[in-house]
Amino acid sequence: MMDQQIPERRLSDEARARRRTELMEAITADDTRTRRWLAPVAAAAVVAGLVGGGYAVTRLGDNGAPDQRPERSLDVAGSGTATPSTQPTPVCGDITAEEPEQSMRDRAATPLWRDPAVAPSLQSYRDILVRHLDPRDAHLERRVTNIQAGGSPECGFDSLGTKLGWNVAGEDGLGMVQVEVSTSRRDSQVGMTFDVWDGVHSGLPGVERAEVAGDGDRMAVLVTRSDGLAVGILADPLFGNNAVTPVSGFEFTIHDLVATAADPEFALP
Amino acid sequence: MKASELGIRESDGVTDDVLAARLRAGDPEAMGEIYDRYADRIYNFCFRRTASWSVAEDAMAAAFLEVWRVRGRAVAYDGELLPWLYGVAGNVCRNSLRSQRRQTALGAKLHLVEGGVHEDDHADAVAGRVDDERRMAELVAAVEQLPEPDQQILMLVAWDGLTYQQAAEVIGVPVGTVRSRLSRSRTRLAELMSRSDEERNR
Incomplete structure (x- = not known):
């Protein structure tokens, strides 16, 4: 024709x-x-x-x-x-x-996100997110180049997390999925993002407490495990730091976010 | 048109997967290789959206700059970078069309293109370009009467030569949806073109 x-x-x-x-x-x-x-x-x-x-x-x-070029001074x-020099003994x-x-x-x-003590953890966070939320690996930013950390490799972390872009094919916008693992709920930046959290029954093993929050198109979950570790995940259709146009939405639900946050493989370095 | 006629060096040993990985890593040489391999394809892709060779050339150049800007997201679907490039170029062409339409009506635009053709072009070549643009403008006008999702699928599969699977990846819909929408939009477009011919012959 x-x-x-x-x-x-x-x-x-x-x-x-x-x-x-x-x-x-x-x-x-x-x-x-x-x-x-x-x-x-x-x-x-x-x-x-x-x-x-x-x-x-x-x-x-x-x-x-x-x-990705070789390291430069x-x-x-x-x-x-x-x-290059020998590392001084850390004072924590x-x-x-x-x-x-x-x-x-x-x-x-x-850079901290490339530190050998940190990079594998950040990559594992992405792997877990992909497994639960993006099984075709079609949406989540592939390279982890963003880090939110409380603490340091030498002295240990109170929290470690990253924000990953979320792309939707054919759309101009950029969304974001933030994940954060912290030693306690109190130390969670995701937890501090919202004033009001609602407890939900997850029925998932190892989960002491599961909470959800949201406003507008944003949704977040905060799972506190029985070992005290807290995992927060925030999904925002607009990656505010890097875009002005949001994506149309996500393929997952808040229940999927709870199940993701409850994944026992989340751990601090 | 065959790939070789469009300047694609199919015998090049470097696969699109490798080029995508190098692009994600920020390798400017990979960007150059991608340009060499796909400039003509993107140029024609943009022409099919803009119905103007000169606008298509500008849009093609802007699309490659955008490719570099979003290089961290580069991905080869089924070993082919082209579907992802089309996704990026499609956004650029849409923006280019929007801004262009704000400034001028289609008729005036075609007139400008006619006047803007290089003076040293042979008369036949000029006529050919203008004829291309008129034919394409008619097609684009007909396609624009289809629902937006149908437009995308029709263009990607029927015009740009993507497989159903690749189009599904680019748009983010199931393959079955691509099939059904394509069938529906082909039928609808045939009706629209037929009606357009009848009106012209009256």
């Missing part, structure tokens, strides 16, 4: 070459800008993590595309170039901004 009536052409050689040059120049400029931005952000995140063991939020790279706040429980600058630089050179 009309399939045969549709005209097709090749780009002219001149247009093809010109557009290619423009593209490569643009992405090279973009890459340079990204790397200039990485150093101060990483350094700021390390400082935030060290001071008071607070929540260090790092979003490195754009749209789930971290810089980072110039932190214009204070010189980092060189009384960390202040007086942490040696060299240690800060070393930490900045290895």
Whole structure:
């Protein structure tokens, strides 16, 4: 029918070459800008993590595309170039901004989400989310490049979590699924996101308490296990940090979120 | 049109899966290879949405920039990157059309295209381009009378050559839905085109 009536052409050689040059120049400029931005952000995140063991939020790279080049020395706040050094003995429980600058630089050179003590845990969080919520692995951002952490690899974590983008094919928007594992419900940032939580009966093994909350299109669950560990999951059709357009929705229900949060494989490093 | 006629180097050893992985890792060379492999396909894809070769060229360029911006989400469905590229390019073309329509009516747009063709183009080539655009504009106008989801499926399968499975992945619907919508939209489009021909011949 009309399939045969549709005209097709090749780009002219001149247009093809010109557009290619423009593209490569643009992405090279973009890459340079990204790397200039990485150093101060990483350094700021390390400082935030060290001071008071607070929540260090790092979003490195754009749209789930971290810089995968070999590690480079980072110039932190214009204070010189980092060189490898032996790690100082960590001092836990009384960390202040007086942490040696060299240690800060070393930490900045290895983003926390890439730390060998942390990366496997974050990846396992994603794997669990995929298993329960996105079995075709078609929606969740593939690379974990975002971390929310209370504590540090050296001194242990009170909480560890990540936010993953949620894509829907054919849509412009970007949603988000946040997952967080914490040593107690009190330490859960997901728990602090909502004022009102409703207890629900989950009937799932190992679950001491299951709660749900929501507003608008957002929905969240908080499961406290019998060992005290709390797992919070928040699903938001709009990934507010990275997009202005929400996705149309999720394929899972709040019951699926409860079952996911109750997965016994969630653990802190 | 065959892949080789569109400049696709099918014999290249690098698979789309590998290119997708390299793109996700932020490799600019992979971006260049993807451009070399698929620029013509995206150019024609954009023409089928915009009915203008010049707009399609701009949209194609914008689409590849967008591909780089969202590279972290790159995925090869069944070993082919094209369905994902089409998904990205489709969004760019929609935005391009929206902004264009805000500024000008279709007739004026076609007139501008006619005037904008390179002066050194051969007269036959110019006529060919304009003729392409008129035919495509008629088709696009007919397709736009279909429900939005049907439009997408018709274009992806009938025009862009995706399999049912690939179209289902791009749109995020079951394969059965693709089949039923495609059948329905083909029938409806044939009616619309037939009516359009009758009106023109009156």
